[in-house]
Amino acid sequence: MLQRMHAAGIALAMGAATLVLASPATAAQAPSISKVSVSPAPLVVFDKPVTATFTFTTKSAGKAELQLKAPGQVSVGTPVELKPSPHGQWTKWTGTRTFEAKDAGRWNLLAIAHGDGEKSADGTFEVSKALDTKVADFDADPDRAVRGERLRLSGRLLAEGKGYDGQTVTLTFREQGTDAYRHVAKVRTGRGGWFGARVEAEATGWWRAEFGGTAVARGSVSDTDRVDVRHGDRASRITGFDARPEPIDKGDRLRLSGTLRVDGQGGLPGQRVDILFKAAGSSRWERVTSDVTGRDGRFWASATAHKSGWWRAAYRGTRGVDGTSSGSDWVRVVQPAPPAKADTRVLAFNAYPEPVKRGKYLKFKGLLQVADDGAWEGYEGKVQLWFKATGSRTWKYVKTAWSNDHGRLATKTRASKSGSWKFVFRGDADTNGDHSRVDHVRVKR
Incomplete structure (x- = not known):
């Protein structure tokens, strides 16, 4: 009987094992792969080698590979070492390669995800050498002009010997003596x-x-072309031009000064000198203010500082005297720190009479003061009266009162419950807040 039961148990166990082996297995998921991104784009080599970063993502892939094939290469691509970075079900793969000018051309790439099968993504990218440019045929016409006359400036921008359209060219000028x-x-x-x-x-x-x-x-600069401008018989110059202080808080007044001189005479009096400003990042000079020179040719002006930038003085000239301009003076404008607030205190608080009969007026008085140069002075401000009933944990606002010029506070309200009272000053634009001591008052029926 024992042998029959033992045999039956073995058969049952074998049957269970057979049943487990017969259960269907979960099918493995085929890998997926994204397109490969290349950074920087465009990939342009100037004077130094450029390192490019290749990035793609895979899903359900145990490993991945990336091959690069140089222009004209027909053999298997060169592998790039990849670093994986798992993100949940996805894995981000990153690799780098450094390119030089000799590597210019169209490259092919192939990324492969390995798992239960393979999945690939191919593409191309361009490696370019930086274009060599030249500003050619530059001309300022005419070569001799009268002050105020219009000059024609012209030229041609070339890239690799061909016209380079749609580009920005800056026209610059250096005055004689600067x-x-x-x-x-x-x-x-x-x-x-x-x-x-x-x-x-x-x-x-x-x-x-x-x-x-x-x-x-690449950038480039044209040859220079001199233009002689005739204003009169004598040359002028502005010396000692200064914009101060530097740095300066935004909104403060900037002082600008200098001396207008003329050859053979010294200071030139009675002439208007314009003050010009060019903001940082701008290419445009704007007239801000002006001043008339004194007996010794000195001028003084002031202007509100709004932005960091360059300042200079300019003189347009007059009959017999050439115009001129000063060198530029950089001034940095900073955001001023907010002024520190003064401390305050609420003292001498008293709630009376005590006790008080319900329905009768309960009066309050106190004193609001502000710290001024080390001394406490009365302060006129808006103060709130707060109340907390006996047994409660919550303070409640009751009313608002104003202190007078000497800081004295006085107000009243009808009594309804026993509890604690206090004055609260929230502070204002110039002062910090404070609160008084607490005064308990019993209300009787």
Whole structure:
């Protein structure tokens, strides 16, 4: 009997094992893969090698590979080392490769996700050498002009020897006797890379055109072209120009001064000098104010500081005297820190009479003071009266009272319940807040 039961148990166990083995297995999921992104784009090599980053994502993939095939390469692509970064069911794969100018051309890429099968994504990307540019045929016409006459500035922007259309070129000028070029105007190149503009002749000096470059092209600067501007018999100059203080708080007044001099005479009196400003990031000078020079040629002006930028003085000239302009003076404008608030205190608080009969007036008095140069003085302000009934945890607002010029507070309200009272000053634009001591009053029937 025991042998029959043992055999039956074995058969049952085998049957159960057979049943488990017969249950259907969960099917493995095929991998998926995204397109490969390349950064930076466009991939342009200037003077130094550029490292590009390749990124793609996979799902249900145990591993992945990325192959790059150079222009003209017919063999299997070169593998790129990848670093995985799991994000839930997805894995982000990242790899890098450095490119030089000799690598220019169209590259092929192939990304493969390995799992229960394979899934791939292919594509191409371009590696370019930065375009070499040249500002050619620059001309400022005429070469001799009278002050105020219009000059024609023209030239052509070339990239790899061909006209470079739709680009921004800056026209700059350096006045005789100064070291720096200043921006005068910006123009866009047209068909064939040609550009042109008309500007006013202000002083003798050198003109040139500057191309700042782009993400795919190098910058370049034209040759200079001198223009002699005739104003009169004697040259003038502005010396000692200064804009101060620096830095300055936004909204404060800036003081600007200098001296207008003329050759052979010294200070030039009775002449108007304009004060010009160019904000940081702008190419345009704007007239802000002016002043008339004194007996020694000195001028003083003031202006409100709104933005950081450059300041300079300009003199238009007069009969027998050439015009001129000063060098530029940079001034940084900062946001002023908010003024510190004064401390206050509420003292001498008293609620009376005590006890008080229900329905009768309960009176309150106190004193509001502010700290001023180390001393406490009465302060006129809005103070709130608060009440907390006996047995309650909550303070409730009752009414508002104003202190007088000496800080004295007085108000009243009808008594209804026993409890605690206090004055609360919330502070204002110039002061911090405070509250008084608590005074308990019993209300009797």
